[in-house]
Amino acid sequence: MRRAEVPPRRRKGDFDMSFAAGADLGLLIRKLKSIITVSDAERSAIERLPMTRRQLPARQDIVRDGDHPTQCCLMLEGWAFRYKLLDEGKRQILSVHIPGDIPDLQSLHLPVMDHNLGALTACTVAFIPHEALRELTRTHPGITAALWRDTLVDAAIFREWMTNIGRRSTSGRITHLFCELYLKLHAMGLAENHACEMALTQGDIADAIGVSNVHVNRVLQELRGEGLLTLQGQRLVIHDWAGLTKRAEFDPAYLHLKRAPAP
Amino acid sequence: MRRAEVPPRRRKGDFDMSFAAGADLGLLIRKLKSIITVSDAERSAIERLPMTRRQLPARQDIVRDGDHPTQCCLMLEGWAFRYKLLDEGKRQILSVHIPGDIPDLQSLHLPVMDHNLGALTACTVAFIPHEALRELTRTHPGITAALWRDTLVDAAIFREWMTNIGRRSTSGRITHLFCELYLKLHAMGLAENHACEMALTQGDIADAIGVSNVHVNRVLQELRGEGLLTLQGQRLVIHDWAGLTKRAEFDPAYLHLKRAPAP
DNA sequence: CGCATCGTTGATGGGGATCAATAGCTGTGG
DNA sequence: CCACAGCTATTGATCCCCATCAACGATGCG
Structure with a gap:
């Protein structure tokens, strides 16, 4: 069991502000297409999402327990993981995320983080503002359903992990x-x-x-x-x-x- | 650890077909009001939801692993619980539900059950057809957000349980x-x-x-x-x-x- | 090349599983 | 109204899985 080492928070500077050419969002579209049929209108709405690309070093926290995020994190390259820390530095890893995932999508409706999200490897992520995602869901019910479903699969995996750990x-x-x-x-x-x-x-x-x-x-x-x-x-x-x-x-x-x- | 006893599936007859006078759905409205502000239009849309009321004896399964539900279950009275069974009859309880909860809301977007839902005590539930809920979410984005949020709190509790069990x-x-x-x-x-x-x-x-x-x-x-x-x-x-x-x-x-x- | 992290190994002790048996409780039916 | 059946709770005895501590290689990176 790992002792409570607190990894450094991300620093300013270790990202580039290149806003989306829809290329990166292709990964999100690909993910959604594995769930629903994506219409042209939906695709183009997604490609118009504003985003900020970032490079993160391994083991760096992305969002912390207690934070009030204003954006979501789309994984482009590398792995991330969610975890909780307890007293005496005990740690529970909650999930592992790979490109295509949005590991903190729940923050769209749960304003305060109840766990940490960190980079497992060096990775590239795209931050998408909550406001843009909310607007997207307001106007595109199909995408809403797909994103909702994505969080439900997340929960299904939690249930399986619970069973794994418990029994x-x-x-x-x-x-x-x-x-x-x-x-x-x-x-x-x-x-x-x-x-x-x-x-x-x-x-x-x-x-x-x-x-x-x-x-x-x-x-x-x-x-x-x-x-x-x-x-x-x-x-x-x-x-x-x-x-x-x-x-x-x-x-x-x-x-x-x-x-x-x-x- | 409980051995694999398979509780009897619900039988026809142990329910009454009284369709909703909005009274029972007041519980759902109360739940939603603890999450969002419910407008008059939303309230009346909810009260018009079709539902079937049922009485269930304690320890009876409501939905089973592998099922393809066509309705969701709103708890009115009593407790329910979700669980998985493993080989050798090992059982993991995943969650406990009380009046106001919709323990199988995920089935709205995940067609096949990956776990069981059972009555813990004798209880009263209201079944609401998926189709009616889908129509409700199509027309009322605010309610969609509230229901989505509800499933996200569910997931947050799973994460905490994982930590509980693991560490x-x-x-x-x-x-x-x-x-x-x-x-x-x-x-x-x-x-x-x-x-x-x-x-x-x-x-x-x-x-x-x-x-x-x-x-x-x-x-x-x-x-x-x-x-x-x-x-x-x-x-x-x-x-x-x-x-x-x-x-x-x-x-x-x-x-x-x-x-x-x-x- | 030196330090840090990760992986590996041995020794020791305890938390908790398992098995088994008894007691308490509740509903059911004679 | 009591007896019985079937759960649920309780207790004791035994054993082993696995946590913990400690030390030592291996590996990779600045």
């Missing part, structure tokens, strides 16, 4: 987490052939599944020993997808992916 | 759960003076916080011994609210209540 064995928890991450990456075209980046350290994994980092290390060795997976550096290779999903009791239904997962 | 001591988990339930009941006018109904059995509590029922029993005795609370029959009495919230590291911010909690 699965440690090896089940780890393998379940890996199955989920691989499928999410795969759905966004960021993984193929049962291999993907793994930006989480063993300490991060520990704080995501509610065990100690030492224990994560030992169980990972078991999983390697069984030939289920390899985890070296920042790369996860799944050698036995069927075995992994079985070990994890993994059923992808909770991800509510449009296309059936065929990894 | 708190057992006594912290139990006390945190009690603080939350008391405050939710209090906010709906269903509890006063640090006392309330407690429909959860020790086994239910165990499955909500990720420990065994035996352990819940022992920790409850400690809490009683410290004079923090009394739990007899179906009644919870909190003797030392300050002590309880401290033990729980309880910060109500995540509930996103409109009025500051003043229990």
Whole structure:
């Protein structure tokens, strides 16, 4: 369990103010298209969204517990994660986010943050003002439904994590987490052939599944020993997808992916 | 940990088809009014919602994992809960719901259930067709925002539970759960003076916080011994609210209540 | 090349699961 | 009105999973 290190807040200067050429927002459109049919009018409304592009170093906080954000954060490159800190520095990781995600979309309707959002790796994000998003939802009910749905999938993943932490064995928890991450990456075209980046350290994994980092290390060795997976550096290779999903009791239904997962 | 007993599905006949006189929907309006300002037009649109009233016996499932619901369930009386079942009958309770809640509102945008919803006590519910709710959201953006926000608070509670299960001591988990339930009941006018109904059995509590029922029993005795609370029959009495919230590291911010909690 | 973070390993102890048995409670039916 | 059935709560005994502490490699970066 990681002790309470407070990462530096982002500083002014480490971003460029290039406002959107709709290119970056293509990622958002792609995400929405995986949920609904996007009309031309909707597409063009999205492409007209104002945004600020930013580069963030790894492990830097983006929004903090208690903040009152005025914008949402669209992930363009890199991974982010949400987490809570408790007394004595205990940390619970709540979710992991990849390009296409809007990890703080809830701030559109919940004015105060009840957790932290941080960059896991160095990453590129686009900040979109709440006001622009509110206007978009006022005028485009279809987009509203899609964004709403996106937050509902978020919640569905929370429920699964709760179950993971509360009722699965440690090896089940780890393998379940890996199955989920691989499928999410795969759905966004960021993984193929049962291999993907793994930006989480063993300490991060520990704080995501509610065990100690030492224990994560030992169980990972078991999983390697069984030939289920390899985890070296920042790369996860799944050698036995069927075995992994079985070990994890993994059923992808909770991800509510449009296309059936065929990894 | 409760073994997989499959409760009987609801039968035809145990409900009456009395369609809404807006009386029951007053509860929904009350809930929404705690979130937004409800205009006369909105109020009357809500009161015109079609609904079917039903009486359900305790422990009966309302919607099941894998179902494709065509309606949402508004709690009128009694408690409900959401849960998942794993292999070997392990159960994780995901949330607890009281009058005013719509525990399956997510089904409006996620067609397939990824968990179960069951009656905890005997209860009265109102089923509202998805189609009517969709029409309501099409025509009333304010209500859409309020309902969306409601699902976001739901998700915020999931995050807190995740943290509870993953990183708190057992006594912290139990006390945190009690603080939350008391405050939710209090906010709906269903509890006063640090006392309330407690429909959860020790086994239910165990499955909500990720420990065994035996352990819940022992920790409850400690809490009683410290004079923090009394739990007899179906009644919870909190003797030392300050002590309880401290033990729980309880910060109500995540509930996103409109009025500051003043229990 | 030196420091920091991450990964790895060993030793130790405790929190909590599990099994088993008893007691209390509630509704049901004879 | 009591007996019985079926839950729920309680208690004791045993064991082991996993947290914790500590130390040491490995790795990567400025």
